[in-house]
């Protein structure tokens with residue numbers, strides 16, 4: 206039997222990314238942004254009021270996810286913010302406190318613009334298997350992987366539990382990596 210699994214939902218949204226990008230660019234050029242997990246990159250304040258169409262599109266997808274994992278929760282999108290990572294910018298490992306579900310939507314950026322890394326949530330995993338006598342992985346899978354990498358792709362939406370530690374690799378391109386993140390309670 207498999208126990209304690211973690212479901213990640215991947216969807217592709219039909220959204221005008223050029224329009225989203227120009228909206229984010231406009232905010233980016235007028236606001237200093239805030240400092241959270243972003244290292245070098247820019248992160249907006251909560252811009253939920255400016256992204257009502259986006260919120261309407263993600264809600265049914267999160268509802269599907271919650272149904273799939275058999276939870277009953279009133280979905281309330283509490284925070285939506287934009288991220289712009291330029292060359293070498295990255296996001297340190299973190300999770301989202303005071304939130305149930307978190308998502309990332311990719312607006313712009315090439316495949317090499319920085320993977321989203323989802324870290325193995327078993328607290329003692331690295332300590333026991335990868336600290337002493339090294340365990341050698343034959344084929345990476347859900348039982349033996351330290352991280353799962355998700356490459357950026359405009360239109361892709363990823364939803365995961367807010368307790369899951371995640372980070373973003375450095376942007377290795379000269380183009381912006383633009384994404385929208387959100388928290389749902």
Ligand SMILES: [Fe+2]
Pocket residue numbers: 242299300301371386
């Ligand atoms: Fe995050």
